[in-house]
Every structure is written in structure tokens, then in C-alpha cells.
Amino acid sequence: MRLTARGAGLCAAAAVLLGVGLVFGYPHLVVLGTASVAALVFAAGYVWWRPRLTVSRGVEPDRVMRGESSTVTLRVGNASRLRGATLVAHDRCGPTTVPVPLLRLRAGGETTAQYPVPTERRGVIAIGPLHVVRRDPLGLLALARGYGGTAQVWVYPRVHRLTAVPTGVARSLDGRDDRVPHGTITFDTLREYVVGDELRRVHWRTSARVGELMVREQLDTSLPRLVVLLDDRRSSYPDPELFESACEAAASIVLAAFRDALPIALRLLSGTAHASGSSARSFLDVLASVEISDISDFSSISVLQAERVGDTLVYLTGSSDLSQVSALRTAYPTLVAGVFGDDRPALERVVVLAVRDGEEFAAAWDGVQTW
Structure with a gap:
């Protein structure tokens, strides 16, 4: 409950009228002051009633x-x-x-x-x-x-249509692109036999050729092939609109991946949120709620390097400094960096898309000859 300007004036007038009337013996002023107080009491009772x-x-x-x-x-x-x-x-x-x-x-x-x-x-x-x-x-x-x-x-974020999406490296010895989305174990590589390995996993043809037991290393193809890493550091974006453009690029990649039934994961550099699974809504909800943070560490990069949650990593940032991300080249066969701003950085073995906004990013993305 608050006094309006009129109520504050009446309250002050009531105090003056009562004070002067009681001190100097003016009954008419006392009556006016009492009437003012009565009006305030009536007003308090009126507004206190709670309508249903x-x-x-x-x-x-x-x-x-x-x-x-x-x-x-x-x-x-x-x-x-x-x-x-x-x-x-x-x-x-x-x-x-x-x-x-x-x-x-x-x-x-x-x-x-x-x-x-x-x-x-x-x-x-x-x-x-x-x-x-x-x-x-x-x-x-x-x-x-x-x-x-x-x-x-x-x-x-606003979405721009992408015509192509990288499918990652082939996981089969036959050289075919395996797109089985969930729960499938397939061959990844060969390694030397160690005590405890199952004999049914021994690759006898290769073992006979090299002269020692070689075992098939299996890999779960349900792991996401495409990983989007969004830089949400305040220091990376001199202009907040550049961060909005990075969010637009992330949303465009997510919807393009779902359109092509390609498993994808979304990570924030701050580590405050992530998204994965079979629903595009969870990805877009994260991109709608993400805000620029004041973090300065790269702990998420070391986690991605250790877990290796996909084949292709797309790093979206407003900073031209890609030195930290370059460490991921050993873990991800394909590494793409979308850099928003006026800088044009270059990095060996990294596809760098230097653009100014989400629309330019879509054009540069579609301009890549091969994924």
C-alpha cells in the first residue's frame, strides 16, 4: 500500500490542521483535521478489500x-x-x-x-x-x-538454411559411411592382444600377416558425429550483436543436422549448459536462454579433447585467437571455426569461416567444397 501524491498532501494537511487546532484551540481546524484522517482511514479500508x-x-x-x-x-x-x-x-x-x-x-x-x-x-x-x-x-x-x-x-535465434552438413569420418573397414543412429557397435581400429580380451574379437587375417594377435577395437556409433561448441565468453565479443550471430549459426547447424538425421551435440564453452538427444527443442531452448558470461578458462575444451564426443567439431566465436581450439585437431578429424567479426584468422588443418553475421556464415558454410 502506498500514498499517492494527493494522499501524501492530505496526510500532511491533517497533521498541520490537528496540530494547530489542538495547540491554539481552534475547533474548526480540529474538525477538518479529523475529517482528513477519516478520509485516509476510509481509503485504507477501501483499497485493502481484495477482489475475488x-x-x-x-x-x-x-x-x-x-x-x-x-x-x-x-x-x-x-x-x-x-x-x-x-x-x-x-x-x-x-x-x-x-x-x-x-x-x-x-x-x-x-x-x-x-x-x-x-x-x-x-x-x-x-x-x-x-x-x-x-x-x-x-x-x-x-x-x-x-x-x-x-x-x-x-x-x-534466427535460422539460416544450410544445404550441406558434414557427416564425419567413415567408421567401417569397407569405407562406407555408417549412419546407424543408436545403439550399434561397429569396428573402429585394430590393436595388439592383451590378456583378458575375448578371442572372438581377434582379427585372424591381420594376425597372420603381422605375426601376432590383433584384436578388433569396437566403437559405439550412437555417439554424436557433429559437435557445436559455442563460445559464450564476454571477452570474445566486442559487439553483443556478434554473439547473436554466433547463436544464429549454432541454431542453423542444429536444424540442418536434424533435417539430415545426423546425431549432434551442443556445448557451451562456459560449461553452464549442453544439449543432446533426438529433440531439436532442447537444443533451441539452450540457445534461447544462453547469455554471455565472464568466464576466462578453457576447461570445456580439455573435456572435449578427453571425451571425443564426435567426428566433426564446429567452434563458433567472436575472437580471432584460435590457439586453444587448435589442440582439438588431434581428437577431431574435421575442425571448423566460425569467427564473427572483421578479423580473418587462418589456422592449419582448420576450416576457418570468417564472417560478420549469420547470413554470411550460411553462405560461407555452403561455399565449402567438401566436408
Whole structure:
């Protein structure tokens, strides 16, 4: 509960009137001061009454690409059977508030209001709760209360179509590209026999040729072939729009991989989030919620080097310093670096795509002759 400017003035006037009237013996001033206090007490009782409101909120759709439309629909009803409600309401929509016209909501009545969600920026937009402000007829006091639940709108990065996606190295001795997506064990390499190895895994033809037992090393082809590593360090992006472009590139690669039924994993350089699996929504949700962080270490790179979670790694950054990522060349047969900005770095055995935004990245990506 707060005093309005009019209420604060009346409160000050009541104090002066009562003080002067009691001290100097002016009964008329005392009456005026008492009336002012009575008005404030009435206003407090009026605004303290809590109207019985029902609030339901719907968002359609709740997941959109940047720039697409999304609409919030509010249904507010007065559940009281006797009293109407004179209200001023505002719904929270991200960092701003949206006015909702609820003035003179009659008893048992219901009103519907709609407003668009601002989707010009990528992110997760929190919607609600509905803040209802009740004022007394004299405008002396105001009291705000929250009604209804909350909702969220995921604004995904803008996506640019990529016509080709690298499929990684072949995992078969026959030289075929194995695309079995889940739960398949296939041959990877040969190694010397050690005590405890199963004899059924011995490759007898190679053993006879080299003169010692050689064992097949198996590999689970359900491991993702494509890994996207997004640099989310604040120091890497002199312009925040470059980070938005990197997010657009990551989203474009993710959807292209799902279009071609290619397993993929998404990692953040900060290590704060990751995504994998068979649903593109989990990837896009991460890309919608990711924010620039103040990390300065490269611990995620060492983890990727040790785990080797794919065949092709795509590193997206706004920094021209690729020295740390170059260590991954031994773990990943194909290494692609998307560098956003005006710098044009070059690195041996790394496909470097130096671009300024997501659209240029898509053009440069499709311009690669072979993956």
C-alpha cells in the first residue's frame, strides 16, 4: 500500500490542521483535521478489500523464432456475486509492463485482453503475474497485488538454411559411411592382444600377416558425429550483436543436422549448459536462454579433447585467437571455426569461416567444397 501524491498532501494537511487546532484551540481546524484522517482511514479500508479475481493466461505460440509473432491472451473474471471492481492492471512482459483495461469489472463478469509479445530479441521472456492496482475513489491510496500464474516465451535465434552438413569420418573397414543412429557397435581400429580380451574379437587375417594377435577395437556409433561448441565468453565479443550471430549459426547447424538425421551435440564453452538427444527443442531452448558470461578458462575444451564426443567439431566465436581450439585437431578429424567479426584468422588443418553475421556464415558454410 502506498500514498499517492494527493494522499501524501492530505496526510500532511491533517497533521498541520490537528496540530494547530489542538495547540491554539481552534475547533474548526480540529474538525477538518479529523475529517482528513477519516478520509485516509476510509481509503485504507477501501483499497485493502481484495477482489475475488480469476486469471487465466495463454501464450500462442510459446516458442518462436526471432521476429515471429506470439500473442498473450488474458481472461480476467470477477468471481464476486455482489460487488463490482474498479481496477487498473498491468501484466509483466519481460522487462516491461503492459496495461490491461479492467476498469469497472462487474460482479460475475469476465473480460479478455490480448497483446503481442516483443520478439525482436533472442531470449526467454517471462510473462506475468498480473499486477492489479486498486485505488480508492478519492485517489489517496493505491495497493498492488499479483494474480494468476506465470508463463514463458522462448525466442529462438534466427535460422539460416544450410544445404550441406558434414557427416564425419567413415567408421567401417569397407569405407562406407555408417549412419546407424543408436545403439550399434561397429569396428573402429585394430590393436595388439592383451590378456583378458575375448578371442572372438581377434582379427585372424591381420594376425597372420603381422605375426601376432590383433584384436578388433569396437566403437559405439550412437555417439554424436557433429559437435557445436559455442563460445559464450564476454571477452570474445566486442559487439553483443556478434554473439547473436554466433547463436544464429549454432541454431542453423542444429536444424540442418536434424533435417539430415545426423546425431549432434551442443556445448557451451562456459560449461553452464549442453544439449543432446533426438529433440531439436532442447537444443533451441539452450540457445534461447544462453547469455554471455565472464568466464576466462578453457576447461570445456580439455573435456572435449578427453571425451571425443564426435567426428566433426564446429567452434563458433567472436575472437580471432584460435590457439586453444587448435589442440582439438588431434581428437577431431574435421575442425571448423566460425569467427564473427572483421578479423580473418587462418589456422592449419582448420576450416576457418570468417564472417560478420549469420547470413554470411550460411553462405560461407555452403561455399565449402567438401566436408
